Amino acid sequence: MPSENDAPPQTLTHQSAPDRRTRKRDARRDHLLDLAADIVEDAGVDGLTMAALAQAADYATASLYTYFDSRSALLAALQQRALLLLHDLAEARVAQWQAALRMAEPPPTDQVASLALLWAFSDLFLAAPQTHPREFRLQQQMLINAGAETTADAAEVVPAAMLVLDVPRRLLEAATDTAALQTQPFTANPLEELLEGSLVRTFAWVLGLNGALMADGLSTGLPTTGAALGEVLTQGLLQGWGASPKDSATARSLAQSLGQSQAQSLGQSQAQSLGQSQAQSLGQSQAQSLGEQP
Known part of the structure; x- marks a missing residue:
């Protein structure tokens, strides 16, 4: 009889992939970080403000707080x-x-x-x-x-x-x-x-x-x-x-x-x-040329 101190058998749980909404949100967040890095490169760390990022992303400034709680959080994520x-x-x-x-x-x-x-x-x-x-x-x-x-x-x-x-x-x-x-x-x-x-x-x-x-x-x-x-x-x-x-x-x-x-x-x-890219391009060009022949 198993003891009450025995650990229960481990079961493997399947971790589902992020849903479409989560993937889109993550992609938007990554894009914002790319824009933030551009700002830092052009204007330095001091130039990276929530307003500057909102302008670069064509977002309302308030909407950025959906992704980053503050400028400090944005800098940390970057x-x-x-x-x-x-x-x-x-x-x-x-x-x-x-x-x-x-x-x-x-x-x-x-x-x-x-x-x-x-x-x-x-x-x-x-x-x-x-x-x-x-x-x-x-x-x-x-x-x-x-x-x-x-x-x-x-x-x-x-x-x-x-x-x-x-x-x-x-x-x-x-x-x-x-x-x-x-x-x-x-x-x-x-x-x-x-x-x-x-x-x-x-x-x-x-x-x-x-x-x-x-x-x-x-x-x-x-x-x-x-x-x-x-x-x-x-x-x-x-x-x-x-x-x-x-x-x-x-x-x-x-x-x-x-x-x-x-x-x-x-x-x-x-x-x-x-070379592979050129070969693919050449193949597409040849296929298009063949398709245009009478």
Whole structure:
């Protein structure tokens, strides 16, 4: 006889797809966020008001509150969406790099492979202003200007921000596990709470890379680029955290080959897609021509 403490059998429940009305509402909300991103790009965060968005969308201002409770909620939603896109990109790239490293000949040591992933992430981050300019510029502006204006709205953004930071944190932790980097002890923050060493390193690295890229926007100009500064920063941090200069140099070359391989793969994919599109267009043209023949 089953005990009253036994858990009931789990049953699978079918989660129905969103109905047509929900899909239309979600599509309208996404469109509003696209327009909001346009406004931020043209006029900065301060230029994004509910009135400005209503004008861009040809909506009554009051109707926007159906989708966003306030300007603060709008900013939070915009930032959250950009962060999730950047997170998904980083996760996909890490998976590709790991697959490529498993097939590399000769196979790199665990230490070199873990450092190569860190270098590849650095390259990905430093290329973001070119590959994903809108999302990256939005994040930079949100760092400089106030984003979500209420504590509750800001709290909505935190999980997405931590997801993004978790990618480099895991890479740093893996490099420590392989002994490519020295162990970082727990560190006390200003609130006297202990922070995991890999998380402290993540904050230092990501904020440093972001700061390096901000150098490109200085009105005085510098005799270098933000990407070049970021590469120097990554090299210095890795060696400061205990990476062997020889292993780091080998990993740097390996990361560059990973980037070149991805660029070639992307180019082939785009060319194939373009070829298919041209073939379809040609097929339609030929079919139309045949149809017009007597």
